[in-house]
Amino acid sequence: MQNLPPDIWVPVRLTIELAAISTFSLLLVATPLAWWLARSHAWFKEAIAAVVSLTMVLPPTVLGFYLLIALGPDGPGGVIASLWGARTLAFTFGGLVIGSIISSMPFVVQPIRNAFAALGDRPLEAAATLRASPARAFWTVALPLASPGLLSGAVLGFAHTVGEFGVILMIGGNIPGHTRVMSTAIFDYVETMQWREANVLAGGMVVFAFAVILSMSLIEKRFARARA
Amino acid sequence: MTAEHMIRAEFKGTIGKFSLDAAFTTPAKGVTALFGPSGCGKTTVLRCVAGLQRVTDGVCEIDGEVWQGRDGTFLPTYRRPLGYVFQEASLFQHLSVRRNLMFGAPRGNGGGAPARITFDEVVELLGVTALLERSPKNLSGGERQRVAIGRALLSQPKLLLMDEPLSALDRVTKSEILPFLERLRDRLSLPIFYITHDLAEIERLADHMVLLVKGHVVAAGPLTELQSDPSLPLARARDAAVSLEGVIESYDERYGLLTLGFNGGRFIVPASRATIGEHRRISVVADDVSLAREPPGLSSILNVLPARIVSANPVDNGEFIVVIALGADGKGNHILSRLTRKSWDLLALAEGASVHAQVKAVALGPGRGDPSEARGL
Numbered sequence: 001m002q003n004l005p006p007d008i009w010v011p012v013r014l015t016i017e018l019a020a021i022s023t024f025s026l027l028l029v030a031t032p033l034a035w036w037l038a039r040s041h042a043w044f045k046e047a048i049a050a051v052v053s054l055t056m057v058l059p060p061t062v063l064g065f066y067l068l069i070a071l072g073p074d075g076p077g078g079v080i081a082s083l084w085g086a087r088t089l090a091f092t093f094g095g096l097v098i099g100s101i102i103s104s105m106p107f108v109v110q111p112i113r114n115a116f117a118a119l120g121d122r123p124l125e126a127a128a129t130l131r132a133s134p135a136r137a138f139w140t141v142a143l144p145l146a147s148p149g150l151l152s153g154a155v156l157g158f159a160h161t162v163g164e165f166g167v168i169l170m171i172g173g174n175i176p177g178h179t180r181v182m183s184t185a186i187f188d189y190v191e192t193m194q195w196r197e198a199n200v201l202a203g204g205m206v207v208f209a210f211a212v213i214l215s216m217s218l219i220e221k222r223f224a225r226a227r228a
Numbered sequence: 229m230t231a232e233h234m235i236r237a238e239f240k241g242t243i244g245k246f247s248l249d250a251a252f253t254t255p256a257k258g259v260t261a262l263f264g265p266s267g268c269g270k271t272t273v274l275r276c277v278a279g280l281q282r283v284t285d286g287v288c289e290i291d292g293e294v295w296q297g298r299d300g301t302f303l304p305t306y307r308r309p310l311g312y313v314f315q316e317a318s319l320f321q322h323l324s325v326r327r328n329l330m331f332g333a334p335r336g337n338g339g340g341a342p343a344r345i346t347f348d349e350v351v352e353l354l355g356v357t358a359l360l361e362r363s364p365k366n367l368s369g370g371e372r373q374r375v376a377i378g379r380a381l382l383s384q385p386k387l388l389l390m391d392e393p394l395s396a397l398d399r400v401t402k403s404e405i406l407p408f409l410e411r412l413r414d415r416l417s418l419p420i421f422y423i424t425h426d427l428a429e430i431e432r433l434a435d436h437m438v439l440l441v442k443g444h445v446v447a448a449g450p451l452t453e454l455q456s457d458p459s460l461p462l463a464r465a466r467d468a469a470v471s472l473e474g475v476i477e478s479y480d481e482r483y484g485l486l487t488l489g490f491n492g493g494r495f496i497v498p499a500s501r502a503t504i505g506e507h508r509r510i511s512v513v514a515d516d517v518s519l520a521r522e523p524p525g526l527s528s529i530l531n532v533l534p535a536r537i538v539s540a541n542p543v544d545n546g547e548f549i550v551v552i553a554l555g556a557d558g559k560g561n562h563i564l565s566r567l568t569r570k571s572w573d574l575l576a577l578a579e580g581a582s583v584h585a586q587v588k589a590v591a592l593g594p595g596r597g598d599p600s601e602a603r604g605l
Contacts, residue, residue, distance in 0.1 A: 129312035130332025
């Protein structure tokens, strides 16, 4: 580990920050959305679900391109940025957070939606017959019972944000110390033939990915046992 | 329009492919059984009462309180003071038994009325003391159902709704829980709607009955009236019986026989124990009742009661279902007797005729007609 440039850890820190903030925001947005998708009978429900899942199949460049426009000075992002005197959200850490939330959304919504759907009506009906308002039933019954799904969603959302490359490159510009995260840093190290540095980061990602997949299957197992 | 001490339920509408048009009133006390073949809409009616299902044209009034009205009033389920026991216990898997029980209990004691049903009372009544800290996952089916009943009771309901609470249980577990339900009925002055397709449960528990067929109410009223109404399928069924509730007048320990007084006579009933003055319920099965014109001489049949024939109704294979009113004046309780046409002709019986109804005491004993003991076990 000697002779590694000291700034190699900056993208690692940025990546963890980005993933943590994105995951937290994702849970706040995805949980009510998943609840609605699991419970609503609206005819346009599946259309909304398809829009959410779109980012799973679109090339990151397409998503990144539209995000760049949306975050830029002429898009809504520019309007928001003007609130604190900036010109644009593109090429900022804030922009990366927004991009990550959108591109990781389906990975968080899907497991939470499945967990809510698996509950069925019965626990909520039982709660209602015990004087629990819909809000209380949600907090004290639905959410705890769906917690394995929320955990899966959080882990997947975190992992997907860590692994995002194309979208970040399109909207983040790979600015060291601001928007250069691990995935783009590896790209840079390879471009400049710094194999050893690239290897450290890439190897770390492999270990991380393994840990994620292992923990996912352990959660699944716990979930299966809890249902039994 | 609202009636005190009554429950009024009227529901009309289509739910999926099922069309419901059911209306009945029943006293706001005691057990009202909802009975009928599967698919007759029993559960739908119960869900409408609970507000879990909504038909636009509906009325639901409980003891003067309007839960649903034709003026558009519709209280959401969580605002209705009811308890609901589902067919499967539906306990919250993530909470301990204790926290399940307390889930619906009114929180805080900010000057509210004191709980009518206390935690200790429920735990004792349902025998779940040893289970309190366990997880519902580790309970047997019968234990789960008992906790579910306790949970519903502790929400201090004004009406308890039970949707076949015993049907998911095996016979042995059923016979464990039935006494709990009887105690519940006798100790708490709480109206109960009870769905079942098991006549034995009705004979033991119900005071009133609503008979449903294909989403319509065919008959509603006191249990004994419906049981002894020959125009209804109950009286014509092979296992037709009438439940009678009497007061224990005496107990003969030597023979293990008690005397039960009814309107119109006394029955001698085998029993292992009895307290004078207590109420006890027996089922008199139509097949066990024979008729005689003259009081019989020495006979092994202990119960011989003067009675009058109210009506005779031909049923299948040349048999008669005879409705008889107990008492020489024919003003007492009605019971049923199933006779062959040959007996009817031989005795030259006729409506209004005086007869002697004979019932073997053993036919009323535990395991047979006496519904306070497990039947057929």
